[in-house]
Amino acid sequence: MKHIKFIDNHGSFCVNRPENTSYLYFPLASEAGLKSSVTPVLGGDSKIDQDTFLLEPVSSENLHNNRSSRNFWIVKEGHIPYSVTGSSAQQEADRFTDRQEDSELTAGFMWQTLKRTSRELGLISTVTSFIPKSDNVEIMYVTVENQTDTVQKFTAYGAIPVYGRSADNIRDHRNVTSMLHRIETTEHGINVCPTMSFDERGHQPNHKIYYVNGCSGKVDHRVVPVDAAVFLFRKGRKSDFLLSDCRRFYRRRWYLYTSTHSI
Numbered sequence: 001m002k003h004i005k006f007i008d009n010h011g012s013f014c015v016n017r018p019e020n021t022s023y024l025y026f027p028l029a030s031e032a033g034l035k036s037s038v039t040p041v042l043g044g045d046s047k048i049d050q051d052t053f054l055l056e057p058v059s060s061e062n063l064h065n066n067r068s069s070r071n072f073w074i075v076k077e078g079h080i081p082y083s084v085t086g087s088s089a090q091q092e093a094d095r096f097t098d099r100q101e102d103s104e105l106t107a108g109f110m111w112q113t114l115k116r117t118s119r120e121l122g123l124i125s126t127v128t129s130f131i132p133k134s135d136n137v138e139i140m141y142v143t144v145e146n147q148t149d150t151v152q153k154f155t156a157y158g159a160i161p162v163y164g165r166s167a168d169n170i171r172d173h174r175n176v177t178s179m180l181h182r183i184e185t186t187e188h189g190i191n192v193c194p195t196m197s198f199d200e201r202g203h204q205p206n207h208k209i210y211y212v213n214g215c216s217g218k219v220d221h222r223v224v225p226v227d228a229a230v231f232l233f234r235k236g237r238k239s240d241f242l243l244s245d246c247r248r249f250y251r252r253r254w255y256l257y258t259s260t261h262s263i
């Protein structure tokens with residue numbers, strides 16, 4: 001990987017257009033037990049153990065092609081929705097042309113920062129992912145910088161898919177266990193508490209709560225829980241999670257955090 005540039009004496013490095021590098025991902029972890037994997041487009045899972053996954057379990061094979069991933073969308077009137085991870089339909093298509101966006105990944109021990117430039121919107125976004133040393137919480141810190149000379153107004157959508165159960169339920173009783181989820185929306189996010197666990201160990205009452213929270217300073221925001229299975233429909237067809245029209249949502253179990261900004 002000759003395109004890697006080391007930037008200090010601690011192993012930190014940067015890579016241009018990291019989405020072009022196959023199988024690239026990084027571990028995130030805390031001493032409290034939380035373990036995550038994260039790719040340059042914020043794919044990957046997050047878990048405490050085999051029976052406690054916040055995000056959908058993935059392997060090295062589907063780490064990069066699973067659409068059920070962390071995301072952050074920017075919607076500006078008159079423009080198609082823009083993903084700070086490069087995961088919109090237009091951005092995916094542009095990857096294979098000379099219109100591919102400029103992006104850079106900077107990473108070190110248990111952290112990574114993704115920087116992406118939108119020439120169309122005149123924005124630079126950065127997403128830093130890490131887990132505090134002593135806490136079971138993964139942080140996704142997003143900043144958006146206006147590169148134009150005029151004020152821009154847009155709506156931001158933070159979208160995190162909550163799986164909330166055992167890895168065994170990927171293949172066993174996935175539909176049934178999804179119906180056991182009990183969801184509570186709060187001022188800053190969503191709590192998902194399954195009524196019971198349901199796997200080879202048998203039926204057991206569940207006492208674990210999976211949650212995602214967000215904040216965005218002094219701006220208006222709202223929380224919208226929707227279902228990953230029916231996240232978006234367009235012309236009667238199920239979404240491919242590229243979010244062709246991210247202003248239409250249905251039902252429950254995805255966490256969406258929306259806020260309106262002027263920068």
